[in-house]
Amino acid sequence: MVEITGQSQAEGVSCTLSTGDKIDIDSNHIFLHQGVVPNVNLTMATGLAHQWDHQAHCWRPVIDVAGKSSDEQIYIAGDGGGIGGAKAAAIAGRLAAIAIAARCGKPRFLAQLYYKLRHLHYLTIRPFLDRLYLPPAHFRLAQTDETIICRCEAVSKADVNAALASGASGPNQLKGFLPRGHGAVSGAQLWLGRSGNDRVSYGSING
Numbered sequence: 001m002v003e004i005t006g007q008s009q010a011e012g013v014s015c016t017l018s019t020g021d022k023i024d025i026d027s028n029h030i031f032l033h034q035g036v037v038p039n040v041n042l043t044m045a046t047g048l049a050h051q052w053d054h055q056a057h058c059w060r061p062v063i064d065v066a067g068k069s070s071d072e073q074i075y076i077a078g079d080g081g082g083i084g085g086a087k088a089a090a091i092a093g094r095l096a097a098i099a100i101a102a103r104c105g106k107p108r109f110l111a112q113l114y115y116k117l118r119h120l121h122y123l124t125i126r127p128f129l130d131r132l133y134l135p136p137a138h139f140r141l142a143q144t145d146e147t148i149i150c151r152c153e154a155v156s157k158a159d160v161n162a163a164l165a166s167g168a169s170g171p172n173q174l175k176g177f178l179p180r181g182h183g184a185v186s187g188a189q190l191w192l193g194r195s196g197n198d199r200v201s202y203g204s205i206n207g
Contacts, residue, residue, distance in 0.1 A: 001143050004030050036083050036133045043069070043080060055130045057140060065116060066099035067092055075100065083129070088122035091115050153178075 001016045005024070012026040037058035040050060049062040049070035060082055067075040075096040078089035098112045142149060145158035155178055163177035 001138065003144075003147070035135055036129050038079055038082050040080075043076060046071070046074065048074065048076075055127070057134060065095065065119075066112075067096040068099060082126075084119075084123040084126050088119055091119045091122065095119060 003014050004010050005012045005014050010028065010030045012024060013030060015023045015025075017023070035056060035058065037053075037056055038060050040059050040061060043061040044050060044059070050059045051062050052058075053060050061069055061076055061080070063069050063076050063081050067077045067081060069076055077093040077096040081092065083089075084092075094115050095112065098108050098115065101108065102112075142157035145156060145161070147157045149155050149157055149160050159178055160174065163174050166177050168174040168177045
């Protein structure tokens with residue numbers, strides 16, 4: 001088990017091996033890796049529909065091949081909709097632009113078909129990334145009740161479990177059951193930290 005130690009700030013990392021031996025490393029800075037996943041802070045704050053990605057173990061906005069979201073006036077291109085690499089992100093922008101132009105009466109069918117095929121080609125790397133960069137379950141899931149799930153407001157695993165037991169059914173409802181904080185949950189840390197728990201719904205949110 002690996003844990004970050006410290007009270008008001010990070011002071012080090014403690015690692016307990018399978019043999020029972022414990023290794024302590026002093027450090028003022030700790031960097032966490034949550035996999036190669038899209039940053040959904042903005043899309044969740046906008047109130048767009050999201051769905052759970054079972055392969056990458058993350059939330060992603062619901063979009064069509066052109067990047068149109070659940071709000072027909074909002075298109076998402078690049079890493080905000082899913083990470084497939086720089087070339088795939090650039091083509092996603094072109095597809096969104098072509099779709100918007102078509103809505104304005106200027107369709108470009110051949111260009112759209114061409115970029116759709118190019119986009120699919122560049123996304124072939126994604127299954128490899130999902131397997132290579134997926135953090136192990138013991139890193140993604142809290143192992144003790146004292147583990148901090150939401151760093152912004154010091155919400156622990158025990159706090160989240162108590163809220164779930166009280167009937168919270170989604171990230172924003174969950175925060176309403178907690179004694180701290182207001183407003184919509186961005187989903188970056190709190191909800192990735194709860195992924196994998198069979199009591200948490202994997203369905204769409206905000207949709």
